Amino acid sequence: MSLSPANCRRRLLSWYDKERRDLPWRAPPGRDADPYKVWLSEIMLQQTTVATVIPYFAAFTGRWPRVEALAAADLDDVLHLWQGLGYYARARNLHACAQVVARDHGGRFPDTEEALLRLPGIGVYTAAAIAAIAFGRKATPVDGNVVRVAARLFEVDRPLPGARPEIQRLAGQLTPDRRAGDFAQAMMDLGATVCAPRRPRCGDCPLNAECAGYASGHPESYPVRASKKQKPTRYGVVFWAERADGSVLLRRRPETGLLGGMMEFPSTEWRLGSWTPEEAMASAPVDARWRRLRGDVRHTFTHFHLEMQVLAGRTSKSAAGSGIWCAPERLGEHALPTLMKKIAKHARGGYSS
Ligand code: SF4
Structure with missing residues (x-):
């Protein structure tokens, strides 16, 4: 079966005109989008859902209505408001990007993918999304939803992630010269609302007459995925160091790497x-009589599981330690990762038990 890009564009855009999701960062139909809002939403939406964002x-x-205001904000305030969205390097890049836009671009x-790519925290996908949605450039942002829709439309047999360049190329063939931003958002909306991962609603889909995956009778088997590797488990020991006045020791993580620049309790x-x-004692931050609290703390990051023993002391x-001492009830004032x-929570429960 051969797909007609012209039919796909026409059908999908007319579906979008009726069914588009009303999202706070989207401009009303026929109006120009605010690039600041498009950029902010696209950075926030990486790795998480619309409902969360x-x-x-x-x-x-509400707090920083324009990019200049965000650029002038204190980084700790930005990290603090970002808490719960994860991937803190993105929040740091968000702030750095706002500063570059405010300082170097007035x-x-x-408004082009090439120039956007030079900004901190903007990768290939985000540059294409901003160029298309905010500036109407002919660009093809391919996120997880678009990968799914394109893999089904074109019945791409090769497994991900190897098939990614092919899917990007095929999706690019569909992008129209005009209304590229609406088309990109239409593909995203279709993936989010109709072409669902497990049970695509092909009967309601404006592209079903063009879709090779639908014609195959098993569209849900696309995109094909390589078998998953197991995540490794890492282990650490964390120190809940409490002073006689009740305050606990915090330190800042290195600026780069996982949870870069966030506050943490010292650990191995x-x-x-x-x-x-x-x-573990070689990493203890202060002299204390350490005791191991019952139960470990488990957490899962993108690439590994973590199991932490908690030592309290x-x-x-007058103990100094390297870092800052903070009253437990004021921990919420710091940018603490989940x-x-x-x-x-574990340590405070441990003390009270
Ligand atoms: S017809 Fe079905 S599989 Fe094909 S794009 Fe539409 S919802 Fe997805």
């Missing part, structure tokens, strides 16, 4: 093998 988007735009986002490195108490009121919140 909506309140964060409202909080950010507060206006560049997170390695593939477990730790003996003697080994009380130390003298893992550290779990550890705090």
